[in-house]
Amino acid sequence: MADVNTRNRRSAPTRRRIVEAAHGLFATRGYSGTTFQEVADTAGVSVQTVYFHYGSKSQLLKHVVDVASVGDDEPIPLLERPWFVELRGSTDPRKAIALWVRESGAIFDRVAAILAVVRDAAAGDPEMAEQWQVNSGQRRTAHETFVGILDGLDALRPGMDVQRATDVTVGLLSPDLFLVLERECGWSTAQWSAWAAGQLAYALLGADDECSDR
DSSP states (O other): HHHHHHHHHHHHHHHHHHHHHHHHHHHHHHTTOOHHHHHHHHHHHHHHHHHHHHSHHHHHHHHHHHHHHHHOSSSGGGGHHHHHHHHTOOOHHHEEEEEEHOOOOOOOOHHHHHHHHHHHHHTTTTHHHHHHHHHHHHHHHHHHHHHHHHHTTSSOOOOOOOHHHHHHHHHHHHHHHHHIIIIOOOOHHHHHHHHHHHHHHHHHHOOHHHHHOO
């Protein structure tokens, strides 16, 4: 077991270089436009090394999404991260929304462009279609968990149940909408966060004050 752990520690920097290289290539060239040879060349490793660690391009893209979603390759799920533990302990629904949106913006900075690659590839690749469904399901589960925290605080506006609140959250905090506002409208992540937090508070809590704008 010690030898296995030692090998894993030694190979971790190589895996990180591969993932970083693949992230950049997938984001700029798309799924079909990226080859293992290009990933290997960019990472400074042999193509055999890329195959050894990931086996297929679909598995490599899956790992790129996983790492980008949480920000590292540590085996700690998103909903067990310290910031989410903090959110679970929140007693102020507005602060909980602000924290959820802030962290969602940080995640989108890393992963939104890569999720768009998965979405686009899903139309012609069954493995990517399955991956898109998995990623969509994971996003909904995360938002539903967040909405459950608000519901536990009895903070949802009258007539807003957990399912509807989750639907609204999934829509407002969509990576597609994030990319539209960032790329087409020129918004910064901070501007998106301020707007999204205001909109989400108004939609879920029935806030009386004006929603935040740009």
